[in-house]
Amino acid sequence: MNELAQMHEIINQVDSPHQLTDAARRLREAASEKDFTPQRVLEIFEQWAAALDDREVRDIPGVTFLRLWLRRGTLEPILIRELGPEWLAGEWRQDGRARLRAFPLGVVGHWPAGNIEIQAVLSLTCALLGGNTCMVRVPSGLVNPTRRMMEALATIDKSEFLASRIFLASFEHSRIDLHEAIARSVDGAMIWGGEEAVSQVRALPFPHWARVVVFGPRLSVAAMDAAAWADKNESASWCRRIARDVWQFEQQACSSPQALFVERDGAADPSGFVENLKLAFEEENQAHPRGEIEPALTSAICRTRASWLLEDLGNRALFPQSADWTILLGTGTEIPQPTQGKTLSVLVVDDLLEAIAKFDGSVQTLGLGVKDASKEEAIAEAAGRHGVDRVVRLGQMHVFSSPWDGMDLVRPMMRMIRHVKSYD
Amino acid sequence: MSQIAELRVSEIEQFIAKLLDSPPYSLDPQERHDALLSLFKQELEYACEHSPHFANYVRHWPVRLAAAKTIAELPYLPVSVFKKNPPLSLVPASEIKRTLTSSSTSGQVPSRVVLDAATSRRMTKGVIAIIRDFIGPARRPYLVVDTKENLGRQTELGARGAAIQALGSFATEMVACLSTDAQGEPSLDIDKLLAFAEKWKQADVLVYGFTYVLWTQLVRPLQQRGITLGMSKVHVLHSGGWKRLEQQAVTKDIFVRDVAAVFGCAPDRIIDYYGMVENVGVVYPDCVRGYKHVPAFAEVMIRDPLTLAPVKPGKQGMVQVCSVLPTSFPGFLLLTDDIGEIVGEDGCACGRRGTYFRFLRRVPKVELRGCGNLETTRQRRNGTSA
Structure with missing residues (x-):
């Protein structure tokens, strides 16, 4: 395959380290040849968001969030907060007698998690925004959705301004030599995923100057105060929001709620609320049915249902004959071991703060449905102290934004340059 | 009641x-x-x-x-609920006669099921009814490819012991042909085996061993010595997983061919059966098809x-x-x-x-992946393993 043809492959099947070092060289050239401005990237991203509304790509899980992410209205405020308004205007920022400006690291390597269809694209957009070029190892399960999303980009990026700044590589997870070739070629890396994958990538031979950012494994939970869940007028709406958060990404994302803590409301029984939740799960399941499942997940779901009901006579559960979804109802302030596969533990607690006090840093997002504003204030404060990085409204747990995992998304792949003039 | x-x-x-x-x-x-x-x-x-x-x-x-x-x-119920300890029971502790444990692979929690007298009796009857249909009702000499420690009755019984004892009803005499060496490792007692083979050469004989044990402790050593037992009327029953043999590239066909060759019998006298302690009293031998x-x-x-x-x-x-x-x-x-x-x-x-x-x-294990997969981290933190 000649070089030109290779550049036009959306996802490159790679089997030799040379392909990757050649691609890295081309990415460096592209970065220096093209006239980069943040405004131009934002403009293309805005058009890309529109192109992703095509029915060919609309059904990819998470594309709705991706479209929202790519909007200028989302990204501009993030860039201003992380890098300042001067950077967006292509100017230096005055800092006393010096001036400051962020520059891209260069080539950024990306290792997205294999379970989130939009993650390869999300990751590379973070680096592109800062002016970096990207080399992405696309996990086998993401090849098809990533190709479809990148095809949408190709329809609007006719001059290949962005396409020339991206190299997507597909190869076997076990090809350490290829992972190493990427690592040796990059100036920065964004690594996402479970512990095993993250540890392996972290150990690769990156240059000593490379900046490595890790978005490791986390889990998320939801919480509602009594005023919210016991409100008969709003209950159904809250339940639909929870179902939406549970359904996305097969509940395997770090932002997926695994448990819902509901605050006790005197003598009120949460049965009515849980019945509404069941209806919402049924509706969501009808709208977004699963196409396939790994037998091991089915086995885990069946085990969780049985163990829950056999463990404690006070435990209750709602589930269909299939493995489609499961609601476990009980009491307790501990987050149960996640099962995933749309299995939500609904735990009644006397005080939401009791549950939050037990968070151990593994909780990424706390989705809230809290009517009492002063209570929400206290909850957000406590969550921050107990390791939670995002506190958002239920129904918006997967909305990708900066900071993520407590970190900026664009700035870590930038260098802040300090210039002190040689003549006053 | x-x-x-x-x-x-x-x-x-x-x-x-x-x-x-x-x-x-x-x-x-x-x-x-x-x-x-x-x-x-x-x-x-x-x-x-x-x-x-x-x-x-x-x-x-x-x-x-x-x-x-x-x-x-x-x-x-998913079978994994029997990994619970104490095991799920429908009878008072005083009525429990035996506890069966599964042969879990290293690091895994074994399943445990409790038997009262009635269930224990039915378990024996069930296995006899099934095996009789495959090898006939006669009692016969019974060669166990295991150590004698697994022959006796015990209150807590592993899968190997349970399988050995379930076939005991077909035995006129029971001989274990493995012994434990000074390091506690099992090895073939060749003299005992040859004496048994010589004595019962012309007779209907029942042999049982765990698939992997039968291969590594009896078939391979006999092949290395070039010994054939000449027991044409033997029925060799074996059970247990194939995983470790597959790792050694031993297919079912190779296994049957070599076991039959070592015993000097027809391949259809080698019977693989599936059984699990949780499914008491039921085993699934392969038919001729x-x-x-x-x-x-x-x-x-x-x-x-x-x-x-x-x-x-x-x-x-x-x-x-x-x-x-x-x-x-x-x-x-x-x-x-x-x-x-x-x-x-x-x-x-x-x-x-x-x-x-x-x-x-x-069922293959799910590959650990995804940013929401905290299983390993949490298990390590809690000091547990699945």
Whole structure:
């Protein structure tokens, strides 16, 4: 395959380290040849968001969030907060007698998690925004959705301004030599995923100057105060929001709620609320049915249902004959071991703060449905102290934004340059 | 026990006895299904009366027990719930005679099931009825490819010991041909084996060993020494996983060929059977066509992992095993971690009636992946492992 043809492959099947070092060289050239401005990237991203509304790509899980992410209205405020308004205007920022400006690291390597269809694209957009070029190892399960999303980009990026700044590589997870070739070629890396994958990538031979950012494994939970869940007028709406958060990404994302803590409301029984939740799960399941499942997940779901009901006579559960979804109802302030596969533990607690006090840093997002504003204030404060990085409204747990995992998304792949003039 | 409960137990006992007494592979499939459905319902009610926790599970099952029209609709347990300690039980501790434990691979928690006298008795009867159909009813010399420590009766019995002892009813004498060396490792007692072979050369003999043990401790050492035992009328039964042999590139065909060669018998006298401690009293030997048959007192169905609905013959899915035999623990209907396939509902060319099927493989473990996968981290932090 000649070089030109290779550049036009959306996802490159790679089997030799040379392909990757050649691609890295081309990415460096592209970065220096093209006239980069943040405004131009934002403009293309805005058009890309529109192109992703095509029915060919609309059904990819998470594309709705991706479209929202790519909007200028989302990204501009993030860039201003992380890098300042001067950077967006292509100017230096005055800092006393010096001036400051962020520059891209260069080539950024990306290792997205294999379970989130939009993650390869999300990751590379973070680096592109800062002016970096990207080399992405696309996990086998993401090849098809990533190709479809990148095809949408190709329809609007006719001059290949962005396409020339991206190299997507597909190869076997076990090809350490290829992972190493990427690592040796990059100036920065964004690594996402479970512990095993993250540890392996972290150990690769990156240059000593490379900046490595890790978005490791986390889990998320939801919480509602009594005023919210016991409100008969709003209950159904809250339940639909929870179902939406549970359904996305097969509940395997770090932002997926695994448990819902509901605050006790005197003598009120949460049965009515849980019945509404069941209806919402049924509706969501009808709208977004699963196409396939790994037998091991089915086995885990069946085990969780049985163990829950056999463990404690006070435990209750709602589930269909299939493995489609499961609601476990009980009491307790501990987050149960996640099962995933749309299995939500609904735990009644006397005080939401009791549950939050037990968070151990593994909780990424706390989705809230809290009517009492002063209570929400206290909850957000406590969550921050107990390791939670995002506190958002239920129904918006997967909305990708900066900071993520407590970190900026664009700035870590930038260098802040300090210039002190040689003549006053 | 209340009068109604006593009546139920006696009714269940009579039903089971009837099924155990009939030839195991002779019933019309529909007739068998109807009889089993009614019996399983009674057993589930009995289990609910004896275990409030199990009753809690049944109460939450999506199909009400009374409304279930097929065995497939009845509440089944995933087999992994028997990894719990103390084990699930339907009888008081004073009535537990033995606890069976599974042969779990290293690091895994073994399954444990409790047997009272009645379940233990039925377990023996069940295994005898099945094995008799494959090797005939006669008692005969019994060579165990294991150490003598596994021959005795113990209150806590592993899968190997349980399998060895279940076949003990066919024995006129029992000889274990492995001994333990100074390091505690088992090795072949060649003199004992050759003496046994010489003595019973012309006789019907029963041999049992775990598949991997049989291969590594008997077949390979004899092959290395170039010894053939010349026991043409032997039946060699073996059970246990193939995983370790597959790692050594030993296929089922190679195994059967070499075991038959070492014993000097026809390959059809080497019988692989599947069994699990949780499915007490039911084993599934391969018939001459290579299929496994469901006896009168049991049922097997294959479930689609997506819908959990039973699938038609020829389609692969998760294996559910069912047995009417246990009443000391709720092991009536169990979803296993195995993938299998129903080959036919009736009419296997071997002549046995009823469902016949094959096991294909274990459910593969899910690869740890994804930013939401905290399993490893949390397990390490809590000091636990699955």
